[in-house]
Amino acid sequence: xxxxxxxxxxxxxxxxxxxxxxxxxxxxxxxxxxxxxxxxxxxxxxxxxxxxxxxxxxxxxxxxxxxxxxxxxxxxxxxxxxxxxxxxxxxxxxxxxxxxxxxxxxxxxxxxxxxxxxxxxxxxxxxxxxxxxxxxxxxxxxxxxxxxxxxxxxxxxxxxxxxxxxxxxxxxxxxxxxxxxxxxxxxxxxxxxxxxxxxxxxxxxxxxxxxxxxxxxxxxxxxxxxxxxxxxxxxxxxxxxxxxxxxxxxxxxxxxxxxxx
Amino acid sequence: xxxxxxxxxxxxxxxxxxxxxxxxxxxxxxxxxxxxxxxxxxxxxxxxxxxxxxxxxxxxxxxxxxxxxxxxxxxxxxxxxxxxxxxxxxxxxxxxxxxxxxxxxxxxxxxxxxxxxxxxxxxxxxxxxxxxxxxxxxxxxxxxxxxxxxxxxxxxxxxxxxxxxxxxxxxxxxxxxxxxxxxxxxxxxxxxxxxxxxxxxxxxxxxxxxxxxxxxxxxxxxxxxxxxxxxxxxxxxxxxxxxxxxxxxxxxxxxxxxxxxxxxxxxxxx
Numbered sequence: 001x002x003x004x005x006x007x008x009x010x011x012x013x014x015x016x017x018x019x020x021x022x023x024x025x026x027x028x029x030x031x032x033x034x035x036x037x038x039x040x041x042x043x044x045x046x047x048x049x050x051x052x053x054x055x056x057x058x059x060x061x062x063x064x065x066x067x068x069x070x071x072x073x074x075x076x077x078x079x080x081x082x083x084x085x086x087x088x089x090x091x092x093x094x095x096x097x098x099x100x101x102x103x104x105x106x107x108x109x110x111x112x113x114x115x116x117x118x119x120x121x122x123x124x125x126x127x128x129x130x131x132x133x134x135x136x137x138x139x140x141x142x143x144x145x146x147x148x149x150x151x152x153x154x155x156x157x158x159x160x161x162x163x164x165x166x167x168x169x170x171x172x173x174x175x176x177x178x179x180x181x182x183x184x185x186x187x188x189x190x191x192x193x194x195x196x197x198x199x200x201x202x203x204x205x206x207x208x209x210x211x212x213x214x215x216x217x218x219x220x221x222x223x224x225x226x227x228x229x230x231x232x233x234x235x236x237x238x239x240x241x242x243x244x245x246x247x248x249x250x251x252x253x254x255x256x257x258x259x260x261x
Numbered sequence: 262x263x264x265x266x267x268x269x270x271x272x273x274x275x276x277x278x279x280x281x282x283x284x285x286x287x288x289x290x291x292x293x294x295x296x297x298x299x300x301x302x303x304x305x306x307x308x309x310x311x312x313x314x315x316x317x318x319x320x321x322x323x324x325x326x327x328x329x330x331x332x333x334x335x336x337x338x339x340x341x342x343x344x345x346x347x348x349x350x351x352x353x354x355x356x357x358x359x360x361x362x363x364x365x366x367x368x369x370x371x372x373x374x375x376x377x378x379x380x381x382x383x384x385x386x387x388x389x390x391x392x393x394x395x396x397x398x399x400x401x402x403x404x405x406x407x408x409x410x411x412x413x414x415x416x417x418x419x420x421x422x423x424x425x426x427x428x429x430x431x432x433x434x435x436x437x438x439x440x441x442x443x444x445x446x447x448x449x450x451x452x453x454x455x456x457x458x459x460x461x462x463x464x465x466x467x468x469x470x471x472x473x474x475x476x477x478x479x480x481x482x483x484x485x486x487x488x489x490x491x492x493x494x495x496x497x498x499x500x501x502x503x504x505x506x507x508x509x510x511x512x513x514x515x516x517x518x519x520x521x522x523x524x525x526x527x528x529x530x531x
Contacts, residue, residue, distance in 0.1 A: 053434060080427065129525065
């Protein structure tokens with residue numbers, strides 16, 4: 001699936017006041033592409049994902065899905081940062097939930113989930129409840145569930161945002177492994193520049209709210225061995241470019257604007 | 262002790278038994294001290310033994326009543342009415358609470374009725390029910406059921422409205438329809454609080470079951486207590502009170518055990 005987002009504006013009501021979360025957002029996502037959205041907190045990244053998923057309606061502009069198969073649940077799946085698993089289901093049932101919703105028979109879905117859990121180092125944890133897992137394991141199960149559900153498009157809302165670095169690195173590998181096998185298009189929201197560059201084909205930088213796309217950086221580093229190239233010239237060039245844009249578009253810029261006015 | 266591994270396990274069992282014994286002592290010492298003091302106070306006539314007969318005599322009375330089969334028929338009458346009414350009330354209350362929780366239309370229709378009945382003393386409805394249904398068990402069982410229904414549906418509604426929106430959104434995102442949401446999300450997520458509701462519904466309906474027997478019945482614990490008062494048979498009076506309290510304790514214990522099976526993840530939301 002690919003998507004084109006044209007001149008999107010999303011507003012919502014807070015205590016009777018209309019807040020514009022996103023304004024003039026345009027971008028596209030190719031089939032099988034991995035893009036990251038990065039921006040200051042409050043720039044509407046989460047709103048963006050919820051709009052793509054269909055939970056919010058844009059008040060202007062459009063999102064076009066090609067082929068038009070993105071309708072209905074399960075088509076555009078969100079992976080959340082926390083509370084990403086159902087506390088009352090075991091790891092196995094959580095992982096198999098997407099398949100359950102698709103009507104896959106119990107035996108088949110449990111087997112598929114068990115195999116996937118085993119491949120990602122979670123064998124022996126199938127009957128645990130989420131409270132018995134570490135934060136990293138929980139997110140690993142959430143990512144596994146998302147790929148098992150075989151969605152048309154994956155929307156990831158800072159899924160590794162609350163993890164320590166070693167765990168985060170490990171999960172990034174898991175994610176790239178799963179993505180590489182399925183080549184699902186991914187929209188990955190993060191506030192970590194290294195993570196965005198490491199994972200993505202392209203990085204979109206959003207401005208402070210109401211968010212719009214202020215920069216778009218293609219990551220041309222080969223995926224093979226990308227982890228080792230984080231000190232390469234290309235990586236650093238990209239990183240400093242993104243950080244410059246973020247600094248310019250961050251909260252500080254707004255203050256200056258207000259001051260001038 | 263043979264191998265060290267086996268020795269360890271035996272030590273583990275001993276430790277468990279020790280912990281269990283400690284828990285038992287911690288639970289029982291207070292009532293034990295109370296009963297012992299009562300026994301001494303009554304037999305030495307520090308208190309009037311007519312109003313406060315010694316526990317040993319109460320126990321003897323209870324044993325005699327049990328041997329004569331009287332106790333079984335008394336307990337049976339109360340438990341049967343309570344169980345029948347409460348079971349019906351719980352099933353209906355659960356359905357009613359879920360319905361109100363997931364459907365705005367149902368909530369608008371039912372919530373005022375439930376709220377109105379919530380704080381009405383349910384016993385005030387007895388005369389009306391007896392007028393309609395006669396003097397038999399029917400009005401009593403219906404009243405007991407009504408109490409269970411009101412308290413459980415209120416708690417269930419509250420529980421379902423308190424379910425984290427995140428989980429609902431997550432399930433909808435995976436393609437869950439309304440029925441699936443109820444079965445896989447709302448009900449299990451609400452289950453801990455539904456158990457609180459069960460505890461309230463069951464104890465309130467027990468209160469009403471016994472109160473009804475005080476007012477108008479010839480059998481059951483309430484009737485035993487009332488007739489003992491009328492005939493000044495204080496030992497039988499205490500047997501009735503202790504039995505009523507015991508039913509409550511057993512119910513709480515039973516629910517706690519059931520809860521640990523049904524809600525193994527309770528209190529650990531993460």
